[in-house]
Amino acid sequence: xxxxxxxxxxxxxxxxxxxxxxxxxxxxxxxxxxxxxxxxxxxxxxxxxxxxxxxxxxxxxxxxxxxxxxxxxxxxxxxxxxxxxxxxxxxxxxxxxxxxxxxxxxxxxxxxxxxxxxxxxxxxxxxxxxxxxxxxxxxxxxxxxxxxxxxxxxxxxxxxxxxxxxxxxxxxxxxxxxxxx
Numbered sequence: 001x002x003x004x005x006x007x008x009x010x011x012x013x014x015x016x017x018x019x020x021x022x023x024x025x026x027x028x029x030x031x032x033x034x035x036x037x038x039x040x041x042x043x044x045x046x047x048x049x050x051x052x053x054x055x056x057x058x059x060x061x062x063x064x065x066x067x068x069x070x071x072x073x074x075x076x077x078x079x080x081x082x083x084x085x086x087x088x089x090x091x092x093x094x095x096x097x098x099x100x101x102x103x104x105x106x107x108x109x110x111x112x113x114x115x116x117x118x119x120x121x122x123x124x125x126x127x128x129x130x131x132x133x134x135x136x137x138x139x140x141x142x143x144x145x146x147x148x149x150x151x152x153x154x155x156x157x158x159x160x161x162x163x164x165x166x167x168x169x170x171x172x173x174x175x176x177x178x179x180x181x
Contacts, residue, residue: 014133025144033057
């Protein structure tokens with residue numbers, strides 16, 4: 001698998017992810033990011049601003065999507081490299097099964113990727129490209145992210161702020177606890 005093919009594959013998958021993320025941001029509900037399963041409430045109590053809190057919750061959701069994308073891309077690339085033979089034309093050791101390739105693709109580090117690709121610089125290059133694509137996606141999604149932040153901040157203020165415009169953490173805790181039950 002050539003570098004150009006890898007770059008094209010990452011670009012294609014990244015564009016599809018950007019489209020899904022844009023749609024999700026436009027249809028995102030407060031309950032999607034602030035439900036009982038949200039692991040970000042504890043960290044969010046460090047802010048007193050509804051807008052900052054909502055922005056952190058949205059950012060956490062986007063970060064999880066980026067991380068899931070990177071893992072899936074690494075698995076796909078590892079399997080494709082193993083199936084087609086690495087860049088050096090050397091066979092992948094038969095002791096590595098397809099399941100092992102999936103398991104090690106995001107944990108194996110540079111030596112794993114060197115073995116698969118035959119290129120010692122493959123792993124750093126792949127990581128740099130995944131990071132660059134994530135940054136480009138985030139920049140391209142900025143208008144959708146801003147709209148979602150504004151819309152959900154308005155909804156959050158209505159649902160969880162006191163008449164004095166302070167975040168009612170007790171109400172949040174009660175709501176989250178009730179939703180989890």
